[in-house]
Amino acid sequence: MTHALNLTLPLKQDPESQKALAHLGEIFAAEVQPKIDEKLRESRLVHFARVVVIDNKYIQVITEYEGSHEEYTEWFRRELTPVFAAIFSLADGAPDVADPASFWNYASRHNVRSLGKSVDGSTTLSGEPAGYLFSAYGGRTVAQIQDGLGIVIADQDASTPA
């Protein structure tokens, strides 16, 4: 089942933070985007992802992904620590990204529920029924879609885990 994440964080309004926000915008394509691209691609879990700034007052991380929130939020945190650290440093009340419990609590509280009602049983991070999310392909997984299209994602780590 596909979930929507609408992480919406209030931005700090002091001049220094606003300057850092502008800097993030400037370096995003060259420095941030490739890191997100690499990790999300190899995960085969995430359909779409983007980062949006609204009137310099809010920053949003919006994704459509599948699998258990509780299984994969920690993966997001571990694999994209520098990205979340950069974003969280601009936001009011954001926790230490190195702390999984704080990360989960903060993400749960700032994941804005979509309007409407999920039609496939999707839930929010806190376990409440999720809002509406349209899917044009009946909730098929990223792996199913990629396999169907013949898209092969090379596994970067060919070694055998410990």
Add this chain to the structure above:
Amino acid sequence: MPDLARIQSIVVARPPERSAAILVLRFGAVEGARTLLGWILDRTPAASGGAVRGAAVMHPSLTWSGIAQLARDLDGLDPATGAEALEPWFVAPLPTHPVELGFVGESAPDLWWEGRWSSADADMTVHVLAADDDALDLAVAALRAEAERNGVAELSLAGFAGGALRGRVPSDGVLHFGYRDGITRPAIDWAGEGSAPVDFREILLGYPSEDYPISPVAPGPWQDFVRDGTIGCILWIEQHVHAFEQFLDDTVAAVRGVAPEGLEREWIASRILGRWRNGSPVTRWPDEPPAAADTDDAFGFADDPDGARCPLAAHIRLVNPRDDRLTPPLRAKFPKGPPRLIRRGFAYGPPIAGPAPDGVPRGLVGVFFGARLNEQHRSVLRWMQATTINDRFGRAPYSGTMQDGLCGVRGKPGADPRHVLPREGGAVEMRLRDFITFRGALHVLTASLPSLERLATGR
């Protein structure tokens, strides 16, 4: 580094006692709870040994509710701060996302504990162990009298003689489904000196590292409080042994010509668990079990990636994937290998007497120790209920919604009830049934002895 004198012995070493009970308690006045805890601690052995072990021992553990009540007046242990610092899954009184964990249908939380009480009502558990049933009776009676004297209520269960979770650790290790259990035991490097393969951080709280970001990550009073404790997950699991045996009978026809003639039932049973009933792993003994049980646990699955010998959804392959190739996200989450847990449970109910269902409840009270509730305990529960751990499940004849052959809850929405054994000329498929029901779950902190002493004395 950990100090064994601070750790409850049950965490580090398998207790020698075979008779066991777990009492679930609810506090009244805080002073009474403190007095009771102090009384219990006089009967709680440390992992360092030393003290003479009495006829019975008691191991106390606390839910977040119990901790919050006893910590309220202690310096630096503000419950509001603790609720933010500890794992949210520990602080929550009931499981979030219960369906993912298999807590659905007959296994749903609102049916737990015979419907008599809720996991949210519990403040403390006491795991009582004794050499025999008579000694256990005496110890439980003494504990109950002391609890009553201190205004602590017991949350009882009608289905157990004596009103509490109670049973025995079988001396031959054979549990109700007929499998020899307890062969796999993680070798923990308790001293942190590289003397064993598994880092003590898999089990103990209070030593977070980059590989083990254990809550609380930030140094402070709550990290000090949980240090040398572990998170215990108590699972009451009813086992439907007659249904399992009937399934074996009914499935023989599906494997005829694939399994060795005359060995079909046992061959199916071995593919459900991943071991023959005498404990020998099917990866090493694919055709028949050896006459003498092979208990050498040094085997893996990496050389059987498609599950030709051990099905991918066999119980032991999901709960402990060993060297199986996990998905990239899971490899990133578990840089030191798949999660490990220490098991200290016991069986309850009589063995089956024959093939006819007898209506007698039997099963397992599982007690699992690990440092991270979500990443360890709950990962294993999730993997049993939806097989997404391995990219191979995404391709035919498998699917990512298959379940543990033995412990899947088939009523989970969207669950694929097939158990698949790939082979040339077409996969063999079995249609699984419910072999277990979750009857209750609690998560507790099996705290260090000094931290429990603090709670008992209020200082």
